[in-house]
Amino acid sequence: MTRNKVKLEFIANETARKSTFKKRKKGLLKKVEELTTLCGVDACAIIYSPYDGRTEAWPSPTGARRVLGRFMSFSQEDQEKKMLDQESYLKQRIAKTSSQLEKLKNDNREKEITELMYDCISGISTVDNLTLEDAMDLSLVTNKGLEMISQRIEFLQKKGH
Amino acid sequence: MTRNKVKLEFIANETARKSTFKKRKKGLLKKVEELTTLCGVDACAIIYSPYDGRTEAWPSPTGARRVLGRFMSFSQEDQEKKMLDQESYLKQRIAKTSSQLEKLKNDNREKEITELMYDCISGISTVDNLTLEDAMDLSLVTNKGLEMISQRIEFLQKKGH
Protein backbone atom coordinates (compact mmCIF):
# COMPACT_ATOMS: atom_id res chain seq x y z
CA MET A 1 0.00 0.00 0.00
CA THR A 2 1.27 3.42 -0.82
CA ARG A 3 0.27 6.29 1.40
CA ASN A 4 -0.02 9.90 0.54
CA LYS A 5 2.94 12.11 0.89
CA VAL A 6 0.82 14.79 2.49
CA LYS A 7 0.13 17.57 0.11
CA LEU A 8 0.42 20.77 2.05
CA GLU A 9 -2.98 22.13 1.33
CA PHE A 10 -6.39 22.38 2.89
CA ILE A 11 -7.98 18.96 3.15
CA ALA A 12 -11.22 19.18 1.28
CA ASN A 13 -12.88 16.10 2.70
CA GLU A 14 -14.38 17.11 5.97
CA THR A 15 -14.18 13.76 7.67
CA ALA A 16 -10.57 13.31 6.78
CA ARG A 17 -9.79 16.85 7.80
CA LYS A 18 -11.35 16.48 11.19
CA SER A 19 -9.55 13.24 11.77
CA THR A 20 -6.24 14.73 10.79
CA PHE A 21 -6.89 17.70 12.95
CA LYS A 22 -7.42 15.64 15.99
CA LYS A 23 -4.35 13.55 15.47
CA ARG A 24 -2.08 16.43 14.68
CA LYS A 25 -3.35 18.56 17.47
CA LYS A 26 -2.45 15.87 19.89
CA GLY A 27 0.95 15.45 18.34
CA LEU A 28 1.60 19.15 18.37
CA LEU A 29 0.81 19.56 22.01
CA LYS A 30 3.00 16.64 22.81
CA LYS A 31 5.84 18.26 20.96
CA VAL A 32 5.40 21.45 22.87
CA GLU A 33 5.54 19.60 26.11
CA GLU A 34 8.63 17.70 25.08
CA LEU A 35 10.38 20.83 24.05
CA THR A 36 9.77 22.49 27.36
CA THR A 37 10.83 19.43 29.28
CA LEU A 38 13.91 18.55 27.32
CA CYS A 39 15.24 22.05 26.92
CA GLY A 40 13.89 23.75 29.99
CA VAL A 41 12.30 26.53 28.01
CA ASP A 42 8.84 27.95 28.26
CA ALA A 43 6.52 27.46 25.40
CA CYS A 44 2.86 27.12 24.65
CA ALA A 45 0.60 26.53 21.74
CA ILE A 46 -2.85 27.86 21.12
CA ILE A 47 -5.21 26.16 18.72
CA TYR A 48 -8.61 27.33 17.62
CA SER A 49 -10.56 24.23 16.89
CA PRO A 50 -13.82 24.66 15.08
CA TYR A 51 -14.45 21.05 15.99
CA ASP A 52 -13.69 20.58 19.62
CA GLY A 53 -15.50 22.57 22.21
CA ARG A 54 -14.04 25.89 21.38
CA THR A 55 -10.94 27.96 21.04
CA GLU A 56 -8.71 26.09 23.40
CA ALA A 57 -5.46 24.24 24.05
CA TRP A 58 -2.24 24.84 25.79
CA PRO A 59 0.44 22.38 26.51
CA SER A 60 -1.90 21.69 29.44
CA PRO A 61 -3.18 23.61 32.40
CA THR A 62 -0.15 22.42 34.26
CA GLY A 63 2.10 23.36 31.43
CA ALA A 64 0.56 26.76 31.20
CA ARG A 65 1.24 27.33 34.82
CA ARG A 66 4.83 26.44 34.28
CA VAL A 67 5.05 28.70 31.28
CA LEU A 68 3.78 31.63 33.25
CA GLY A 69 5.47 31.06 36.52
CA ARG A 70 9.19 31.46 36.89
CA PHE A 71 9.43 34.71 35.04
CA MET A 72 9.24 37.36 37.59
CA SER A 73 11.61 36.17 40.22
CA PHE A 74 12.17 39.65 41.42
CA SER A 75 11.57 40.61 44.94
CA GLN A 76 8.50 42.62 45.53
CA GLU A 77 10.58 45.75 45.83
CA ASP A 78 12.42 45.25 42.60
CA GLN A 79 9.18 44.66 40.89
CA GLU A 80 7.69 47.87 42.02
CA LYS A 81 10.79 49.74 41.15
CA LYS A 82 11.02 48.36 37.68
CA MET A 83 7.40 48.97 37.18
CA LEU A 84 7.83 52.60 37.98
CA ASP A 85 10.70 52.93 35.62
CA GLN A 86 8.72 51.39 32.91
CA GLU A 87 5.77 53.58 33.51
CA SER A 88 7.66 56.73 32.88
CA TYR A 89 9.42 55.17 29.97
CA LEU A 90 6.17 54.09 28.47
CA LYS A 91 4.76 57.52 28.92
CA GLN A 92 7.52 59.01 26.85
CA ARG A 93 7.21 56.41 24.20
CA ILE A 94 3.53 56.92 23.89
CA ALA A 95 3.97 60.59 23.31
CA LYS A 96 6.56 59.99 20.68
CA THR A 97 4.62 57.47 18.76
CA SER A 98 1.13 58.81 18.98
CA SER A 99 1.09 59.95 15.41
CA GLN A 100 2.13 56.56 14.23
CA LEU A 101 -0.55 54.95 16.25
CA GLU A 102 -3.18 57.18 14.76
CA LYS A 103 -2.46 55.71 11.43
CA LEU A 104 -2.97 52.25 12.68
CA LYS A 105 -6.08 52.97 14.62
CA ASN A 106 -8.71 51.85 12.21
CA ASP A 107 -6.61 49.29 10.60
CA ASN A 108 -7.50 45.71 10.63
CA ARG A 109 -4.76 45.27 13.08
CA GLU A 110 -7.06 46.35 15.80
CA LYS A 111 -9.25 43.42 15.22
CA GLU A 112 -6.30 41.17 15.28
CA ILE A 113 -4.96 42.53 18.48
CA THR A 114 -8.28 42.46 20.19
CA GLU A 115 -8.59 38.84 19.40
CA LEU A 116 -5.15 38.10 20.63
CA MET A 117 -5.93 39.67 23.95
CA TYR A 118 -9.02 37.59 24.17
CA ASP A 119 -7.10 34.51 23.45
CA CYS A 120 -4.61 35.29 26.11
CA ILE A 121 -7.35 35.83 28.59
CA SER A 122 -9.03 32.62 27.69
CA GLY A 123 -5.68 31.03 28.31
CA ILE A 124 -5.60 32.60 31.71
CA SER A 125 -8.94 31.13 32.49
CA THR A 126 -7.62 27.65 31.99
CA VAL A 127 -4.77 28.24 34.38
CA ASP A 128 -7.01 28.59 37.36
CA ASN A 129 -10.15 27.00 36.13
CA LEU A 130 -11.87 30.33 35.99
CA THR A 131 -14.73 31.25 33.79
CA LEU A 132 -13.76 33.38 30.86
CA GLU A 133 -15.43 36.32 32.51
CA ASP A 134 -13.58 35.91 35.76
CA ALA A 135 -10.33 35.68 33.90
CA MET A 136 -11.09 38.90 32.11
CA ASP A 137 -11.85 40.47 35.39
CA LEU A 138 -8.66 39.32 36.88
CA SER A 139 -6.67 40.41 33.91
CA LEU A 140 -8.08 43.83 33.95
CA VAL A 141 -7.45 44.49 37.57
CA THR A 142 -3.85 43.59 37.21
CA ASN A 143 -1.73 46.40 38.46
CA LYS A 144 0.33 46.64 35.40
CA GLY A 145 -2.65 46.59 33.17
CA LEU A 146 -4.33 49.35 35.04
CA GLU A 147 -1.27 51.46 35.16
CA MET A 148 -0.89 51.17 31.47
CA ILE A 149 -4.49 51.97 30.90
CA SER A 150 -4.37 54.88 33.21
CA GLN A 151 -1.38 56.34 31.46
CA ARG A 152 -2.95 55.90 28.13
CA ILE A 153 -6.08 57.67 29.15
CA GLU A 154 -4.18 60.51 30.68
CA PHE A 155 -2.34 60.93 27.47
CA LEU A 156 -5.45 60.93 25.37
CA GLN A 157 -6.95 63.52 27.61
CA LYS A 158 -4.04 65.86 27.30
CA LYS A 159 -3.98 65.39 23.63
CA GLY A 160 -7.59 66.36 23.41
CA HIS A 161 -6.62 69.35 25.57
CA MET B 1 24.45 2.14 15.96
CA THR B 2 21.73 2.41 18.48
CA ARG B 3 20.24 5.78 19.15
CA ASN B 4 18.56 7.08 22.23
CA LYS B 5 14.93 6.55 22.75
CA VAL B 6 14.61 10.07 24.09
CA LYS B 7 14.33 10.17 27.81
CA LEU B 8 11.80 12.80 28.64
CA GLU B 9 13.87 14.87 30.95
CA PHE B 10 15.93 18.00 30.98
CA ILE B 11 19.05 17.56 28.90
CA ALA B 12 21.95 18.25 31.18
CA ASN B 13 24.60 18.79 28.54
CA GLU B 14 24.29 22.35 27.41
CA THR B 15 25.60 21.86 23.93
CA ALA B 16 23.30 18.96 23.26
CA ARG B 17 20.39 20.81 24.77
CA LYS B 18 20.91 23.84 22.66
CA SER B 19 21.19 21.75 19.56
CA THR B 20 18.05 19.85 20.36
CA PHE B 21 16.24 23.04 21.10
CA LYS B 22 17.05 24.48 17.77
CA LYS B 23 15.97 21.43 15.86
CA ARG B 24 12.81 20.87 17.78
CA LYS B 25 11.81 24.46 17.68
CA LYS B 26 12.01 24.35 13.95
CA GLY B 27 10.05 21.15 13.82
CA LEU B 28 7.40 22.47 16.14
CA LEU B 29 6.81 25.58 14.13
CA LYS B 30 6.58 23.52 11.01
CA LYS B 31 3.94 21.38 12.63
CA VAL B 32 1.94 24.39 13.61
CA GLU B 33 2.04 25.69 10.12
CA GLU B 34 1.02 22.36 8.67
CA LEU B 35 -1.88 22.07 11.04
CA THR B 36 -3.23 25.43 10.09
CA THR B 37 -2.80 24.77 6.41
CA LEU B 38 -4.16 21.27 6.30
CA CYS B 39 -7.09 21.82 8.60
CA GLY B 40 -7.84 25.45 8.05
CA VAL B 41 -7.68 26.26 11.74
CA ASP B 42 -5.87 29.05 13.46
CA ALA B 43 -3.02 28.18 15.70
CA CYS B 44 0.17 29.60 16.99
CA ALA B 45 3.05 28.66 19.19
CA ILE B 46 5.10 30.84 21.45
CA ILE B 47 8.54 29.82 22.53
CA TYR B 48 10.76 31.60 24.97
CA SER B 49 14.24 30.80 23.86
CA PRO B 50 17.03 31.64 26.24
CA TYR B 51 19.32 30.96 23.30
CA ASP B 52 18.02 32.76 20.31
CA GLY B 53 17.61 36.44 20.35
CA ARG B 54 14.73 36.65 22.73
CA THR B 55 11.30 35.54 23.68
CA GLU B 56 9.98 34.93 20.22
CA ALA B 57 8.41 32.61 17.68
CA TRP B 58 5.12 32.18 15.99
CA PRO B 59 4.21 30.03 13.12
CA SER B 60 5.48 33.08 11.25
CA PRO B 61 4.52 36.71 10.99
CA THR B 62 2.21 35.73 8.18
CA GLY B 63 0.76 32.92 10.16
CA ALA B 64 0.22 35.11 13.13
CA ARG B 65 -1.67 37.56 11.04
CA ARG B 66 -3.93 34.83 9.88
CA VAL B 67 -4.42 33.55 13.37
CA LEU B 68 -5.58 36.87 14.62
CA GLY B 69 -7.60 38.24 11.79
CA ARG B 70 -11.28 37.67 11.00
CA PHE B 71 -13.07 38.71 14.16
CA MET B 72 -14.84 41.86 15.20
CA SER B 73 -16.28 44.19 12.62
CA PHE B 74 -17.60 47.56 13.61
CA SER B 75 -18.01 50.50 11.35
CA GLN B 76 -15.42 53.20 11.44
CA GLU B 77 -17.76 55.76 12.95
CA ASP B 78 -19.04 53.58 15.73
CA GLN B 79 -15.54 52.79 16.69
CA GLU B 80 -14.45 56.34 17.11
CA LYS B 81 -17.57 57.29 18.93
CA LYS B 82 -17.34 54.51 21.43
CA MET B 83 -13.75 55.20 22.08
CA LEU B 84 -14.32 58.79 22.98
CA ASP B 85 -17.23 58.03 25.27
CA GLN B 86 -15.25 55.49 27.06
CA GLU B 87 -12.24 57.56 27.67
CA SER B 88 -13.93 60.00 29.94
CA TYR B 89 -16.05 57.34 31.50
CA LEU B 90 -13.07 55.24 32.31
CA LYS B 91 -11.13 57.95 33.95
CA GLN B 92 -13.81 58.55 36.53
CA ARG B 93 -14.24 54.93 37.31
CA ILE B 94 -10.62 54.19 37.71
CA ALA B 95 -10.23 56.82 40.34
CA LYS B 96 -13.16 55.48 42.27
CA THR B 97 -12.11 51.90 42.33
CA SER B 98 -8.45 52.24 42.95
CA SER B 99 -8.69 51.24 46.57
CA GLN B 100 -10.28 47.94 45.76
CA LEU B 101 -7.60 47.17 43.33
CA GLU B 102 -5.01 47.63 46.01
CA LYS B 103 -6.06 44.40 47.53
CA LEU B 104 -4.94 42.41 44.58
CA LYS B 105 -1.59 44.00 44.39
CA ASN B 106 0.55 41.32 45.89
CA ASP B 107 -1.21 38.30 44.60
CA ASN B 108 0.94 35.86 42.75
CA ARG B 109 -1.65 35.44 40.16
CA GLU B 110 -1.18 38.99 39.28
CA LYS B 111 2.39 38.40 38.37
CA GLU B 112 1.46 35.52 36.20
CA ILE B 113 -1.27 37.34 34.48
CA THR B 114 0.78 40.41 33.98
CA GLU B 115 3.42 38.32 32.42
CA LEU B 116 0.97 36.60 30.17
CA MET B 117 -0.34 39.90 28.98
CA TYR B 118 3.16 40.99 28.33
CA ASP B 119 3.84 37.89 26.38
CA CYS B 120 0.80 38.44 24.29
CA ILE B 121 1.79 41.98 23.64
CA SER B 122 5.25 40.99 22.70
CA GLY B 123 3.62 38.62 20.29
CA ILE B 124 1.69 41.50 18.85
CA SER B 125 4.86 43.42 18.36
CA THR B 126 6.23 40.74 16.13
CA VAL B 127 3.17 40.84 13.95
CA ASP B 128 3.90 44.26 12.68
CA ASN B 129 7.47 44.74 13.61
CA LEU B 130 6.55 47.22 16.25
CA THR B 131 8.59 47.90 19.31
CA LEU B 132 7.26 46.31 22.44
CA GLU B 133 6.19 49.70 23.67
CA ASP B 134 4.27 50.54 20.57
CA ALA B 135 2.48 47.26 20.70
CA MET B 136 1.42 47.88 24.25
CA ASP B 137 0.04 51.19 23.33
CA LEU B 138 -1.78 49.77 20.42
CA SER B 139 -3.27 47.07 22.56
CA LEU B 140 -4.65 49.53 24.99
CA VAL B 141 -6.42 51.63 22.46
CA THR B 142 -8.27 48.69 21.14
CA ASN B 143 -11.97 49.25 21.33
CA LYS B 144 -12.73 45.91 22.72
CA GLY B 145 -10.16 46.26 25.40
CA LEU B 146 -11.64 49.51 26.52
CA GLU B 147 -15.06 48.02 26.60
CA MET B 148 -13.96 45.20 28.78
CA ILE B 149 -12.23 47.55 31.12
CA SER B 150 -15.26 49.71 31.33
CA GLN B 151 -17.48 46.83 32.25
CA ARG B 152 -15.11 45.62 34.86
CA ILE B 153 -14.96 48.94 36.51
CA GLU B 154 -18.67 49.31 36.51
CA PHE B 155 -18.97 45.97 38.18
CA LEU B 156 -16.51 46.84 40.88
CA GLN B 157 -18.39 50.02 41.53
CA LYS B 158 -21.70 48.32 42.03
CA LYS B 159 -20.15 45.69 44.20
CA GLY B 160 -18.63 48.33 46.39
CA HIS B 161 -22.09 49.90 46.55
Added chain:
DNA sequence: CGATCTATTTATAACCA
Protein backbone atom coordinates in the same frame (compact mmCIF):
# COMPACT_ATOMS: atom_id res chain seq x y z
C1' DC C 1 -17.90 9.09 15.21
C1' DG C 2 -13.85 6.92 18.19
C1' DA C 3 -10.36 3.39 18.82
C1' DT C 4 -6.86 0.31 16.44
C1' DC C 5 -3.59 -1.15 13.27
C1' DT C 6 0.18 -0.75 9.77
C1' DA C 7 2.84 1.25 5.95
C1' DT C 8 5.21 5.24 5.20
C1' DT C 9 6.54 9.63 5.88
C1' DT C 10 8.78 12.71 9.23
C1' DA C 11 11.42 14.23 12.85
C1' DT C 12 15.76 13.87 15.02
C1' DA C 13 19.89 12.21 18.11
C1' DA C 14 24.36 11.27 17.39
C1' DC C 15 28.07 12.10 14.32
C1' DC C 16 31.13 14.43 11.46
C1' DA C 17 33.02 17.99 8.16
Added chain:
DNA sequence: TTGGTTATAAATAGATC
Protein backbone atom coordinates in the same frame (compact mmCIF):
# COMPACT_ATOMS: atom_id res chain seq x y z
C1' DT D 1 29.57 27.09 16.37
C1' DT D 2 26.77 25.99 11.97
C1' DG D 3 25.45 22.89 8.93
C1' DG D 4 24.88 18.29 6.52
C1' DT D 5 24.26 12.93 6.95
C1' DT D 6 22.18 8.75 8.51
C1' DA D 7 20.14 5.40 11.46
C1' DT D 8 16.16 5.12 14.35
C1' DA D 9 12.37 6.71 16.88
C1' DA D 10 7.93 9.09 16.19
C1' DA D 11 4.06 10.74 13.96
C1' DT D 12 0.35 9.87 11.18
C1' DA D 13 -2.79 8.81 6.56
C1' DG D 14 -5.83 5.49 5.40
C1' DA D 15 -8.10 1.41 6.21
C1' DT D 16 -10.83 -1.34 9.50
C1' DC D 17 -13.43 -2.48 13.32
